[in-house]
Amino acid sequence: MEKRGPYYCFISDVHLGLQVSDPLERERKLVAALESLPDETEALYLLGDIFDFWYEYKYVVPKGFTRTLGTLARLSDKGVKIYFFKGNHDIWAFGYFTGELGIEILTQPHYTRIGEKTFCLGHGDGLDKSDRLYLILRKIFHSKFLQRAFSNIHPRWAFGLAHKWSKHNRLYRGKLYKFRDKEEPLYHFACDTEVTAPADYFIFGHVHTPGNNRTPRGAGFYILGEWINGCEYLLYDASSDTMIWKSGNNLSEY
Numbered sequence: 590m591e592k593r594g595p596y597y598c599f600i601s602d603v604h605l606g607l608q609v610s611d612p613l614e615r616e617r618k619l620v621a622a623l624e625s626l627p628d629e630t631e632a633l634y635l636l637g638d639i640f641d642f643w644y645e646y647k648y649v650v651p652k653g654f655t656r657t658l659g660t661l662a663r664l665s666d667k668g669v670k671i672y673f674f675k676g677n678h679d680i681w682a683f684g685y686f687t688g689e690l691g692i693e694i695l696t697q698p699h700y701t702r703i704g705e706k707t708f709c710l711g712h713g714d715g716l717d718k719s720d721r722l723y724l725i726l727r728k729i730f731h732s733k734f735l736q737r738a739f740s741n742i743h744p745r746w747a748f749g750l751a752h753k754w755s756k757h758n759r760l761y762r763g764k765l766y767k768f769r770d771k772e773e774p775l776y777h778f779a780c781d782t783e784v785t786a787p788a789d790y791f792i793f794g795h796v797h798t799p800g801n802n803r804t805p806r807g808a809g810f811y812i813l814g815e816w817i818n819g820c821e822y823l824l825y826d827a828s829s830d831t832m833i834w835k836s837g838n839n840l841s842e843y
């Protein structure tokens with residue numbers, strides 16, 4: 590029989606907790622996708638915005654997400670390596686995932702060797718340097734001082750504020766995103782030889798519209814989907830060097 594795997598899975602933008610359509614159903618789809626991962630799965634890369642809002646305190650973590658955390662714990666205990674990139678909605682993970690689930694937090698752009706290939710990975714927010722307003726906002730959200738100040742607001746208010754903020758999200762407002770293909774700022778990032786090191790694959794989330802293309806240097810460029818509508822994620826088979834699109838909406842056997 591032909592050798593298959595090891596496999597590597599890439600998922601982003603589940604926005605767990607976002608109160609749109611059926612949030613619990615969305616979580617069940619994610620859990621089903623994680624449980625259907627082939628036995629030969631070596632690593633799971635969570636590429637940001639898995640949670641619509643995650644903020645942990647020194648002694649307390651948010652309510653909910655029990656099934657997700659349980660499934661991640663089971664995968665981790667089974668020996669699957671799990672990596673987590675902070676998205677623009679779940680920046681505030683400070684050690685709980687690492688301590689409790691053995692998840693390693695990575696910083697974008699992260700270059701890593703998978704099989705014989707080099708991957709460049711990240712959530713994708715802020716890699717487009719032309720969006721100055723967003724970069725300022727990002728600095729504020731990542732600021733240690735402001736994080737400490739936010740921690741001192743009673744969670745009732747802190748989470749209320751965050752949920753209000755989240756209603757500005759286009760996913761919440763039902764507006765559709767569009768993959769801009771070669772016009773995509775992240776595509777320009779992947780093509781820019783002055784800022785990126787050579788890689789065979791670039792994989793990002795954030796844009797909410799799945800798509801792929803090739804850079805002029807021949808690298809595979811991939812944007813993952815969001816989980817309100819399409820639930821598109823990727824599975825990479827290192828033995829055959831193939832990227833497989835999957836959807837949490839129709840899980841089939843590998």
Ligand SMILES: [Mn+2]
Nearest residue numbers: 602638676795
């Ligand atoms: Mn997102």
